[in-house]
Every structure is written in C-alpha cells, then in structure tokens.
Amino acid sequence: GENVEQHPSTLSVQEGDSAVIKCTYSDSASNYFPWYKQELGKRPQLIIDIRSNVGEKKDQRIAVTLNKTAKHFSLHITETQPEDSAVYFCAASNTGTASKLTFGTGTRLQVTL
C-alpha cells in the first residue's frame, strides 16, 4: 500500500519568513495530494490540494508543488503569520480505486514574533 513520509516533524520560523514542508510517497498510482491544517484541539481542515496532472498550484500565501517523477510534493507558506502556527499533514490517494487517504506524520509549525 501507499506510504507517505513527511519532513520536518517540527519547524520554527520567524513571522514574515517562508516555511517549506516536504513529503514523499511510494505508490506511483497516487494522483491526489491534499494538505490539511490542524490547530490545537481542532479538526483537520483542507487548505490546498493538487492533482497529478499539474505541477504547481497557488492560493494566496500557500503553494504546493508536485514532482511525479521523484514522487515528492511540498507545501510552501510565504510571509508566515502567527495564525499559521498549527500541525500540517500531507496525504496521498489514488482516486481511481478509492479515495482512502494515506497521511504523513505531520509537521508542527511554530511562527514566532
């Protein structure tokens, strides 16, 4: 089955700096890659996703890149703000067979003033 690895496990940046979180996946048939943000004690919420037919997607300060050949994808947050502090999870799935998501282990992002 699919295996998703995520790095780093913790990340501390100063407000205004950029943050990058990287994930790799094992199943070349995976074609959908969402990112979820989970604030302390809250439910995970989708912040951005990318499908395998594109290499990059951007939404304001958030962007995701996908390299299918290398089987890795990354989340980029620019101009970080304190409210970006949370745990971020990447995930992968093959929507052709099932929408079951395999999640990475999470990155705890701390944005300091």
Add this chain to the structure above:
Amino acid sequence: GAGVSQSPSNKVTEKGKDVELRCDPISGHTALYWYRQRLGQGLEFLIYFQGNSAPDKSGLPSDRFSAERTGESVSTLTIQRTQQEDSAVYLCASTSRDTKETQYFGPGTRLLVL
C-alpha cells in the same frame, strides 16, 4: 449546511469495556471514513464506506474494532474489550459525490481508556 458531527466529544472508559462512537456525515455525502489519531501523531486510516459497496476494512487494527453504516447516513465505530492503547482521538470524515476527494472532518471523539 451543518458539518460532520461526532458524539460523544469525550469518552472515558475502563479497560475491558465496550465503547460505541457515532458519526453523522454531511447530508448527501456518499463516502465516510474513520481515522484514529494518537496523541501527537498522524491520522491512521481505519475503515471506509462508499454507498452500498462493501466497506474497506483494511485499516482496522484488530477484530475488537468494527463499524457499521446504514446507507448514506450515520455510522458507528465499536471497540470491544477496550485496551489502554486504544486511547486516541477518533475522527470521522465524509466526502460528496461532486467533490469526492475533499474530506470534511468531524471534531473527533477523544477516548481515554483507564
């Protein structure tokens, strides 16, 4: 409309007791998922329901875990003879036919087995 809801929000039980967790998906959502999240860890897939198809139970950790769903409505996750290692947050998510990949999560049930 209303989001995914789960009950109870918190459950404390004694080792060996059975517990039942409930998930109400978003109305009209065809697929429903259960995940387990241990403290400080990622989301571990447990089971997946899609319409009237046979559920994907590949993530259930042992035969003490089972889940049911009637049609496209409520689901219950049952853990029999609970163990301390079952302590975790159990999250439910649902997806719609239109945006089938996007999973909307419930607030979770925090289970503590003493």
